[in-house]
Amino acid sequence: MKILDREIGPGHRPYLIAEMSGNHNQSLDRALAIVDAAAAHGADAIKLQTYTADTMTLNLRMPGFVIDDPKSLWAGRQLYELYQEAHTPWAWHAPIMERAAQQGVHCFSTPFDFSAVDFLESLNVPAYKIASFENTDLPLIRRVASTGKPMIMSTGMATAGEIDEAVRTAREAGCRDLVLLKCTSTYPATAANTHVSTIPHMRALFNCEIGLSDHTMGCGVAVAATALGATVIEKHFTLRRADGGVDSSFSMEPHELRQLREETERAMLAVGQVSYGPTAAEMKSLAFRRSLYIAQDLQPGDVLTRANLRCVRPGFGLAPKHLDSLLGQRIGRAVKAGTPMAWSLLGEGPAE
Incomplete structure (x- = not known):
């Protein structure tokens, strides 16, 4: 399959997605600097998230609307306030995408409701991402698939049956180019909880490209995933973790993205084919x-x-x-x- 002119699949270097998420810290200048740094250090694409606090949740402090897990990075935060802080203003999307095009990298987004899909269609994005928390939102999947654009879907928390239902929904609604990302929906994730051995099983089960949405630190898990056949790698990306932000603590810095680019390419080349005797x-x-x-x-x-x-x-x-x-x-x-x-x-x- 392709996203624009970039081929994705076995035999090609993994397609690297730098997820900006809320790491712009509500500064457009910083968002543009993130695009520049990602392009300079080996990303193939910048990914945004398209939502507002009002499209994500209700402005309430009732149980369920405040994060009560003491181990969470966002413990005690009201969901509405968290999404207000993390969202990328819709007016920024066009200038961010223009900067990405100038730098020679793709730019697309994760929509969280129909209005976001309509907005992203007006910007002619080259692909769409479905987040792990939305992989059971079949109406949203159906709407995105109807655009005919390539779809990348994270599978965090999803059972095999739920993934199958999402894949069938996407294909029946018009999706022809699909990537499923093995994902662990914890922030950060641990290597031991990542289970990248699932990647070749997913490829055989769903007959599509498989990648990794990686919330672990470093690039070891992504290298292992590449060796097992992952053709897309997504990592959260920031200029400096020390600058703070909602996702900064589990995001890659520029020099780490460069290492990820180099090491996943080495892993892809090293896999090769079954071979005996002298090369x-x-x-x-x-x-x-x-x-x-x-x-x-x-x-x-x-x-x-x-x-x-x-x-x-x-x-x-x-x-x-x-x-x-x-x-x-x-x-x-x-x-x-x-x-x-x-x-x-x-x-x-x-x-x-």
Whole structure:
């Protein structure tokens, strides 16, 4: 499949998405600087989130509308206030997308309701993302799929049955290019809770491209996912974690994005295909194998012994496996020390 002119699939470097989320800290200048940094450090795409506090939740402080998990990064925060702080103003979308185009990277977004889809269609985005928390919102999936644009869907928390229902809904509504992202919906996530072994199983089960939406720190999990066939990697991205922001603590900094780009490409190249025997690049290294060499000057009729027939480098003589069968044989002509052993050097028969 493709997003614009970028091919996505096995044999291609993983498509890297830098998720801006709320890391702009309500500054358009910072948002544009994030685009510049992501492009300069190897991202293929910048992703936004398109919502307002009013399209996400109700402005209430009742149970359920305030985060009561003491372990959450946002413990005690009212949902409405959190979404007000984190949202990307809709008026910023066009200038952010223009900057991305100038920098040669794609820019698309995650819509959270129909009005966001309509707005993003007016900007002619090249693709759409469905967030993990929306992967059971079948009406939204149906609306996005009806645009005919490529869809990238995170699968955090979803059962196989729920993923199947979402995939069927998308395909029936017109989606032809689909990527499912293995995702753990904790912030940050741990490597032990990521289970990237699911990636090849998802590919076989749903017959589409599979990637990773990664909330762990570092790039180790993304490299492992790439080795298991992930063709898309999404990571939250910021200029500096120390600058703060709703997602900053589990976001990558520019130098880490560069490392992610390099290491996932290495992982993709390293997977290769099933291969035995020397590669083309290894052919010259065959010379450094051991082989059998004449170790002393010999005359016709001399008997081969462990003293005058040695297993040494380089590898231009007979293979070491022939040593026992050669010991006790007679040499058929004069040979100098350093001559690679060959069958043609033997005389007519073994010594008696």
